[in-house]
Amino acid sequence: MMRAEDTARRLKQRHRAEKRFRFYGIGAVAVALVVLALLLGTIITNGVSAFTTTEMRLTVLLDPAIIDPEGKKNRDDLLQADYGAVVLAALQKRFPEASGRSERLQLLKLASPGARDVLRDMVMADPAVIGKTITVSVPASDNIDLLRKGKMTRAEAVSGAKLNERQLAWHDKLAADGAIRGTFNARFFTAGASREPELAGIWSAVVGSFMTLAVTLVVAFPLGVAAAIYLQEFAPKNRWTDIIEVNINNLAAVPSIVFGLLGLAVFLNYMGLPRSAPLVGGLVLALMTLPTIIIAARSAMQAVPPSIREAAVGLGASPLQVVAHHVLPLAMPGILTGSIIGMARALGETAPLLMIGMVAFIVDAPASPMSPATVLPVQVYLWADSPERAFAEKTAAAVLVLLAFLVVMNGLAIYLRRKFERRW
Amino acid sequence: MESTTRGTPAPSHTMLRANDLDVFYGEKQALFSVGIDIPEREITALIGPSGCGKSTFLRCLNRMNDTIPGCTIRGTVEIGGHDIYARDVDVVELRRRVGMVFQKPNPFPKSIYDNVAYGPRIHGLAADKGELDEIVYSCLERTGLLGEVRDRLDAPGTSLSGGQQQRLCIARAIAVSPDVILMDEPCSALDPIATARVEELMEELRRNYTIVIVTHNMQQAARVSQHTAFFHLGTLVEWGATEQIFTSPSDERTQGYITGRYG
Numbered sequence: 083m084m085r086a087e088d089t090a091r092r093l094k095q096r097h098r099a100e101k102r103f104r105f106y107g108i109g110a111v112a113v114a115l116v117v118l119a120l121l122l123g124t125i126i127t128n129g130v131s132a133f134t135t136t137e138m139r140l141t142v143l144l145d146p147a148i149i150d151p152e153g154k155k156n157r158d159d160l161l162q163a164d165y166g167a168v169v170l171a172a173l174q175k176r177f178p179e180a181s182g183r184s185e186r187l188q189l190l191k192l193a194s195p196g197a198r199d200v201l202r203d204m205v206m207a208d209p210a211v212i213g214k215t216i217t218v219s220v221p222a223s224d225n226i227d228l229l230r231k232g233k234m235t236r237a238e239a240v241s242g243a244k245l246n247e248r249q250l251a252w253h254d255k256l257a258a259d260g261a262i263r264g265t266f267n268a269r270f271f272t273a274g275a276s277r278e279p280e281l282a283g284i285w286s287a288v289v290g291s292f293m294t295l296a297v298t299l300v301v302a303f304p305l306g307v308a309a310a311i312y313l314q315e316f317a318p319k320n321r322w323t324d325i326i327e328v329n330i331n332n333l334a335a336v337p338s339i340v341f342g343l344l345g346l347a348v349f350l351n352y353m354g355l356p357r358s359a360p361l362v363g364g365l366v367l368a369l370m371t372l373p374t375i376i377i378a379a380r381s382a383m384q385a386v387p388p389s390i391r392e393a394a395v396g397l398g399a400s401p402l403q404v405v406a407h408h409v410l411p412l413a414m415p416g417i418l419t420g421s422i423i424g425m426a427r428a429l430g431e432t433a434p435l436l437m438i439g440m441v442a443f444i445v446d447a448p449a450s451p452m453s454p455a456t457v458l459p460v461q462v463y464l465w466a467d468s469p470e471r472a473f474a475e476k477t478a479a480a481v482l483v484l485l486a487f488l489v490v491m492n493g494l495a496i497y498l499r500r501k502f503e504r505r506w
Numbered sequence: 507m508e509s510t511t512r513g514t515p516a517p518s519h520t521m522l523r524a525n526d527l528d529v530f531y532g533e534k535q536a537l538f539s540v541g542i543d544i545p546e547r548e549i550t551a552l553i554g555p556s557g558c559g560k561s562t563f564l565r566c567l568n569r570m571n572d573t574i575p576g577c578t579i580r581g582t583v584e585i586g587g588h589d590i591y592a593r594d595v596d597v598v599e600l601r602r603r604v605g606m607v608f609q610k611p612n613p614f615p616k617s618i619y620d621n622v623a624y625g626p627r628i629h630g631l632a633a634d635k636g637e638l639d640e641i642v643y644s645c646l647e648r649t650g651l652l653g654e655v656r657d658r659l660d661a662p663g664t665s666l667s668g669g670q671q672q673r674l675c676i677a678r679a680i681a682v683s684p685d686v687i688l689m690d691e692p693c694s695a696l697d698p699i700a701t702a703r704v705e706e707l708m709e710e711l712r713r714n715y716t717i718v719i720v721t722h723n724m725q726q727a728a729r730v731s732q733h734t735a736f737f738h739l740g741t742l743v744e745w746g747a748t749e750q751i752f753t754s755p756s757d758e759r760t761q762g763y764i765t766g767r768y769g
């Protein structure tokens with residue numbers, strides 16, 4: 083009798099414990115999801131506005147007296163001409179009340195310095211426009227942009243000495259004319275670094291990241307897979323291979339900045355490779371990614387059923403044929419997944435790249451892996467460090483782009499795994 | 507006989523001869539001084555309780571034990587008078603001549619065609635696609651698979667039933683024209699109907715190949731083999747004509763095993 087009661091009691095206890103355990107699990111997942119949603123939510127709400135920008139429509143007289151006083155249409159002269167004066171003239175025509183040097187300067191500050199570049203590009207593309215009066219959209223300054231997006235109130239603008247009352251009045255008039263409007267910020271995806279937030283873009287960092295990762299992949303993947311094949315399939319099991327194995331596992335846990343120091347000492351100081359170059363960044367990240375790839379590849383090969391090996395060996399396949407024809411194709415999905423996840427980690431890596439000087443201010447996209455470059459996470463770091471308020475949204479937007487790349491890479495890993503696994 | 511094993515000399519021509527064969531896994535000795543003659547174009551069954559060394563012995567015959575770390579072998583195994591453990595032996599060529607079928611059907615995760623074609627391809631046995639087709643079709647024909655899979659040679663080998671997979675593995679083994687086929691409990695993972703089909707196939711293959719089969723199933727040994735060898739605790743206790751081993755064994759350990767006193 084006692085025993086039956088005991089059993090019932092224990093059973094109840096067991097069910098309770100199970101329920102409790104399930105509850106803990108769901109709780110942990112829920113907390114993780116909330117934190118993730120919070121993180122993504124903050125980044126998206128901060129960053130999404132960076133994908134639009136503010137333009138100012140101006141009626142501009144491309145005055146030959148300013149642009150080409152000698153009338154020779156010499157390209158060098160046209161390139162060097164004072165387009166700022168053209169912009170100012172256009173603004174002054176709209177607001178004739180602005181007089182005196184400081185007021186004129188305040189007026190000019192409504193437009194971005196990028197406005198000059200827009201006019202210059204127009205003239206360089208077709209010098210025939212000189213002398214004509216055109217209506218053109220030019221980028222507004224970052225403060226006007228912040229004001230339009232509601233990221234800065236008028237009171238803040240005045241108290242922070244960003245815009246004074248007079249500038250606000252001009253802005254209001256332009257806005258009332260419908261001359262100030264938001265548009266898609268294509269510049270963000272095509273421009274490089276700039277001191278002016280409204281002109282800054284991520285293109286040079288994207289190209290730098292791409293080149294760096296290309297070098298990483300080309301170096302780390304073949305080396306890692308070759309090392310894994312040798313260690314897994316051919317190396318004798320002795321003390322030396324044990325030591326190597328332990329060290330590879332340790333290497334995977336080494337802080338990334340140590341690899342940066344190694345790169346600085348070996349690639350820059352000893353081998354004399356150029357600073358800030360994607361080549362060096364890629365080599366450093368390759369060193370960092372190698373252990374990940376080796377470990378992933380080894381475990382993928384270990385998971386190939388021994389019966390397949392035996393079948394091949396029994397038919398007279400040589401050890402190399404066993405690996406090349408059977409083990410490697412079957413392990414490939416696992417190797418690819420591990421490698422892509424390693425590459426994704428490399429894509430997000432900042433610390434080692436700071437050590438080798440990839441923290442440079444890069445306006446133009448790097449032309450080759452030897453030219454100075456920066457990468458996305460470093461660009462995020464640089465923008466986060468900038469004093470201008472408008473860089474805050476750029477930072478979040480760059481993080482979004484970085485996350486998008488990571489999602490694409492992880493998606494690719496899943497896709498490749500599915501695709502190769504479907505071959506039975 | 508100079509070896510400790512009692513047995514009758516094989517009546518027909520000897521294909522494989524093991525002499526004083528010792529096998530060690532690390533420190534542990536798995537086979538003790540095994541000597542046996544395996545006659546050509548007949549089926550020799552290796553029987554004995556679990557862990558008696560019959561599979562170990564089978565895997566010595568095509569040097570599959572080489573792949574096991576810590577495995578050392580002393581003694582000789584001769585094929586046609588040549589020791590396969592001699593220094594100058596090419597293991598790859600040896601394994602072409604001595605094929606193997608495993609306990610669990612293990613087709614490659616490739617198409618049925620590629621499974622059979624793999625061996626001829628790596629050994630360069632076919633000069634062109636036509637010859638390769640011929641080999642593949644004739645091997646599938648001889649294992650009775652062709653009729654069942656003719657219209658789906660591109661299907662994965664793993665999509666076949668267990669019995670079909672095992673016959674595919676046999677087709678794969680004979681595709682490299684071996685002299686000997688080693689079978690390590692080839693029917694233990696199959697149902698009775700598939701088993702009967704494979705046994706039938708073995709009987710047919712006997713005309714062209716020497717077959718050595720390890721089996722746990724004494725009825726199977728009695729049904730398919732002409733010669734039987736009984737292993738116990740790493741020694742070859744007794745070997746000879748199947749009929750003689752099953753009806754009048756000379757060792758009482760053999761007697762005990764075949765009458766089911768232990769197993």
